[in-house]
Amino acid sequence: MTSPDSLAGQVRSIGFACxxxxxxxxxxxxxxxxxxxSCAEIRAIMAATGLPWEEIAEPYPATVDDGKGSVFALGWCLRQEKDxxxxxxxxxxxIYTSRPxxxxxxxxxLDGDTLVVSACEGRGSPIDERAAQGIASDLLCRRSAEEQEAYGVQAVLLRNRVPAGPGIVVDSEGVKVYHG
Ligand code: SF4
Structure with a gap:
């Protein structure tokens, strides 16, 4: 299991500044x-903005076919406008203070315990110890939140039969129909 200090050390050696x-x-x-x-993140943005769910999020574009007539999305992504x-x-x-x-x-x-870095022009810039510790801590919180959402989705799939039809999304709260 990656420790916060070891993760912060890796972030420091890679370097980053937005x-x-x-x-x-x-x-x-x-x-x-x-x-x-996740559902929790969407609800936090709803509280911060007053916007309804479907103005914040849309179904994740990749779908799952259960082989029994149902095709559905496994979660949500932030809505996009003009690319x-x-x-x-x-x-x-x-929504900076409520961003996911x-x-x-x-x-x-984090991919398991491996730190992965996407393409970014800020990569390689000097970063101080405090900022690196902050990123490490956020990465571990993110992993835990993602695991919690995934367990929730699994539990919903175990308890429910997903109906056939358009706009079906399974998330940690249940089986939903998207009308956006
Ligand atoms: S940081 Fe960018 S992608 Fe994330 S919520 Fe804010 S505007 Fe959207």
């Missing part, structure tokens, strides 16, 4: 810029 370019908030190629969001996150405006994030874990930790992510 340049504010906003590319991680936009779609630079097909399927890039998709930000997966960018709908909350990216005027060169900045309009993926945004908080970009360009880093």
């Amino acid at each position: 340049t504010g370019c906003g590319r991680c908030c936009g779609q630079t190629e097909e399927d890039s810029g998709l930000v997966m969001v 960018a996150c709908r909350f990216f405006s005027g060169g900045r994030c309009r 874990w993926i945004c908080r930790t970009y360009p880093f992510m």
Whole structure:
């Protein structure tokens, strides 16, 4: 299991400083810029913005075919408008304090215990110990939140039969129909 200190050390040795370019908030190629969001994250954004669920999130585009007539999405991503996150405006994030874990930790992510770094022009810039510790802590919180959402989805799939029909999404809260 990766310790926070070891992770922070890896982040420091890679280096990172956000340049504010906003590319991680936009779609630079097909399927890039998709930000997966959990139910808890969507509800936090709803509380911060007053927007309804379907104005914040849309079904994740990849679907699962259960072989019994049902095709459904396994979760949500932030809505996109004009090839960018709908909350990216005027060169900045309009929900910065409520932004999802993926945004908080970009360009880093954990694949198991392995630190993975996405393409980013801020990669390689000097980073101080405090900032590296903050990213490490966020990465571990993100992993835990993602595991919790995945367990929730598994539990819903075990308890429910997913109906056939358009716009079906299975998330940790249940089986839903998207009308966006
Ligand atoms: S929520 Fe904010 S940081 Fe995340 S993709 Fe949207 S605009 Fe960018």
